Amino acid sequence: MIAQTSYQTESLKDVAVNYLTEKILTGEYKPNEKINEVQVANELGISRAPIREGIKELSSQGLVKQIPRKGTYVVELTEKDIKEIYQIRLSLESCIIDKIVDNDKLNEKDFDFLESKIELMEEIANSDDDFNTKKIKINSEDIKFHKYIWEKADSPRRLEILFDLHLQLQMAMLFDTEMTGDLKNTAETHKGIVKYLRAGDAKNAKAALVEHIEMYKMN
Structure with a gap:
């Protein structure tokens, strides 16, 4: 049973959502695998009601599918699904880059934060952890x-759409990283985005974004 101290700061539904999301994104729950509500409730030490609420939320975010009279299953993304997710992301994030550059939205503190994320990804890629652990952390x-x-x-509005999509995006990225196996390049391709954002060059920042996303086989 999971320790219940986390319940002090999270609703039971949120506990269920976070638990199931981690199981799916770490690959412990495989695509098309059925989720056993009773088993999850027992593992968390809570009733089935918040489990069902959590599953409903994950269904709306595209991580699971609920089939009447059969149960809940982990979604399996097709190549077509993945391509569509990346195309939506690229369209929205390109507009975001234009807005950031046009309105000078980033300062040195922001660039320091972004560069710290890249450094952390590089450290993870070069660590002694197993590939699956590094993939999930990156x-x-x-x-x-x-x-x-x-x-x-x-x-x-763009933020809302991207946040609604981000769990499916994470699932797609994990799948494609598993296929390419290139964790160091995943970290490296972020540098161009920061470089051109810092220079106020939206055109090349968007080109760097395309290069980064194309790593994940958008084509």
């Missing part, structure tokens, strides 16, 4: 890097 820092940029743009 993916987490990758998303933090881009979320920071999204939030700085002051574009609430």
